[in-house]
Amino acid sequence: MVRAGLSPERLTLAGAELADEAGFDQVTLSALARRFDVKPASLYSHLKNSHELKTRIALLALEELADRVADAVAGRAGRDALTAFANAYRDYARAHPGRYEAARYRLDPQTAAASAGVRHAQMTRAILRGYDLAEPDQTHAVRMLGSVFHGYATLEAAGAFDHTDIAAQQSWAWTLDFLDTALRSRSTP
Amino acid sequence: MVRAGLSPERLTLAGAELADEAGFDQVTLSALARRFDVKPASLYSHLKNSHELKTRIALLALEELADRVADAVAGRAGRDALTAFANAYRDYARAHPGRYEAARYRLDPQTAAASAGVRHAQMTRAILRGYDLAEPDQTHAVRMLGSVFHGYATLEAAGAFDHTDIAAQQSWAWTLDFLDTALRSRSTP
DNA sequence: GGCATTTGCCTATAGTCTATAGGTAGATGT
DNA sequence: ACATCTACCTATAGACTATAGGCAAATGCC
Secondary structure, eight states: OOOOOOOHHHHHHHHHHHHHHHOGGGOOHHHHHHHTTOOGGGGGGTOSSHHHHHHHHHHHHHHHHHHHHHHHHTTOOHHHHHHHHHHHHHHHHHHOHHHHHHTTSOOOHHHHHTSTHHHHHHHHHHHHGGGTOOTTHHHHHHHHHHHHHHHHHHHHHTTTTOSSSSOHHHHHHHHHHHHHHHHHHHOOO | OOOOOOOHHHHHHHHHHHHHHHOGGGOOHHHHHHHTTSOGGGGGGTOSSHHHHHHHHHHHHHHHHHHHHHHHHTTOOHHHHHHHHHHHHHHHHHHOHHHHHHTTSOOOHHHHHTSTHHHHHHHHHHHHGGGTOOTTHHHHHHHHHHHHHHHHHHHHHTTTTOSSSSOHHHHHHHHHHHHHHHHHHHOOO
């Protein structure tokens, strides 16, 4: 009997791939076991249960997304930074729909606090430094930007923008211009 | 044997209640059968399968949400209409988290086309009439507004705004003001 | 190198959910 | 009153989660 060489990390990665291919709701321990040609019960040596698997995939996705965004905004400011942030976000959601779905998996408060979700908020704040917003406006703007990016990615993934001829890409560019202009006109230097 | 008096409509409504109480992912034919003190197999006389139940709940939620929004915007225009629309939307999502989740259940294209989702888009366009936007800007704005509202409702429901002292309500008001101001400055009368 | 220990994956089993087939009793219509 | 229909039933099978206990491969120690 050759061992399959399972580990929480390998299972999480394979689960993330499965999510991207078939949807996050298709991520089951059974499907994962099939992928490694192993019996479902064997996975319980590496993962407490299916909830832990999903949580790990969610954390992986948050981490990856934060890494890409950090990379994109490095060395940029103002409108450039806003655009880079937003595009990195949307591109990740499009390239990894299953992982992006996973990133919205409900985490318990302390897991969430220790996750890369915190970096997301920090980076959004960093973007806004280019717009000179005082508190509490900055927090409001962080929430507003998060809502736009997340909402757009979700609706686009759900096919909500497929019904008209106008390309989702154009509305995205328009939206970024809209946000930049409006934020600049609010800045209090 | 007294009959339970099941029907697709009653099952859909009970399913929606179950969703609000326990989450949309807890909506199963088994749970629904327990609620009516009936065996799971009995439900298959009224519903083709669990997918049909979920689809029906999604359509119900879209319908209810569209009704509320229509009610809220009736007789209003401009900023008033925008605020009324947005608040009706957010209030519904807060009052009926399970149904709101259901409203995002993936529908096949022709079901979606026949759903109240169409009314949502129409009403958003109606709001924007107060801002005199020419096409394709109007379509871009429809998508942008949909993204903000949906994104905000989702993030708020996920508890993303619970970490700071600044109330979600205030950020919401700020966001609506931000959108109104920015849209007005774009209007081309 | 041989032996004990650890551990990775196994079988067996139970509970839950979806779904189908076929049966029976209550409702309906003439 | 009787035939028909249909709402709900039992029985059953397949999929997924999860636990318990077993065996063999890997590992550590002398």
